[in-house]
Amino acid sequence: MTPIAHLRTAYPEKFGVPRQSRLVPSAQARLVFEPPYRHEDCIRGLDAFTHLWLIWEFSRNAGHPWNPTVRPPRLGGNTRLGVFATRSPFRPNPIGLSAVVLEGIDRDTPEGPILLIRGADLVDGTPIYDIKPYIPYADSIPEATGGFTDSEQWQPLETAFAPGLELPPACTPAWRQTLIETLAQDPRPAYQNDPDRLYHLILSPCEITFRVVGSAAIVTAVSLHG
Template sequence: MRAERTCSPSAECRLFYAKIQKYWIFFSIFVIKYINMEIHPIAHFVSPFTSKFGIPKQSGLVEELEGEIVFEPAYRQADALRGLEGFDYLWLIWEFSANRHGAVSPVVRPPLLGGNTRLGVFATRSPFRPNPLGLSCVKIGGIDYATPHGAVIKVLGADLMDGTPIYDIKPYIVYADSHPDARSGFVDEHRIQRLQVEIPDKIAAGFARKELEALRKTLELDPRPHYQNDPERVYGMPFGKRDIRFQVKDGRLVVIENAGPKPGKA
């Protein structure tokens, strides 16, 4: 029986391994250059929040918040939405486009824990991630096919800033997406604390009923940074075309001014 050829540590063997290493490097470059997926926005979001300040930390916390999904010109075919009227909720995959910097650490400090406890970025929903992608579940409020921008999906309860790029939408499916008995890590032991909100009648009169309720529930979530607790400080939160000024003391938030234009005025 012929013995198999073995390779001794000779010049021939070293040359063989050098060729393997060369081709492996070439293959790795090919994978990085040609196989990495590129994604492009299919739509952008229209929201009353023109800055990150005040946006709910999760979707669904303020169900009254209204927003719109406006598709990019290449995706404005009504056929792409055929059958969507049979669903109540959507998943949105989007970009944290307002981040000033990318992920710089494998650990983050969740606001729900007071900003003092560090957890792994993949154990949180921090916006500062290796790939700055967000995932939100929103309620479908309706689909308007007769707009200058093609079909527009109206949604409720989103946590996206105005102008946010959206990369994909998928229908929410109860049997696959709902797990009501699942554990939720640190969230199970640290429930969201809501503030008592007071909006004087004079200021409230400048809002439509639904808009006022959305504002109230947004403020209940405490828009302030977790490290700020100055009862004398006046905070400003952009909301639609308005600038809402408020103060917080002893768990009570009081709106003191609506500094933006009145409804119907630019």
């Protein structure tokens, strides 16, 4: 298989990328088709749908060894489950599946029609292998159970900015909302809980330094990345 497109997101590194789609609903992305698929006929009728399935590759993990069991972060990183009972990125075949919001289609670009996406959980440049419309009558299963995720005791983090911290002009209100939603998901490894440790997260166009104290992520510095 060859990619039909690549997704452009504000997450150039794996650290900070939402662990599931739509957990950071304000996160915007652009799906840019490869030249053979930059044809209006390929997306005819797609704008009648509000949500899409993206089938993609864990490209940053290509060639990484996999194990029959993994330790889901939401279980504290201490409990092992079968790889097929989780959504671990380390899989026999590095294939991902995400449900995202289709906000619109930008047809006025030199790269052909570009899909405007919200709520993706993908790193910048992720290869997309297929797009399918989300069909509510077939894809929505209200009575489904969620296995170990039904009993998660996880609480989102609140975000606080250090007193006197000034944000660069590039950090728009929309960017700030995406940062708040990103930090709410607690991007730290499950085994790290040191309130004095500083973490660095890149949310384009800025790099953020933060620490976690109790149930709050405290942003201590924000600077333009690169």
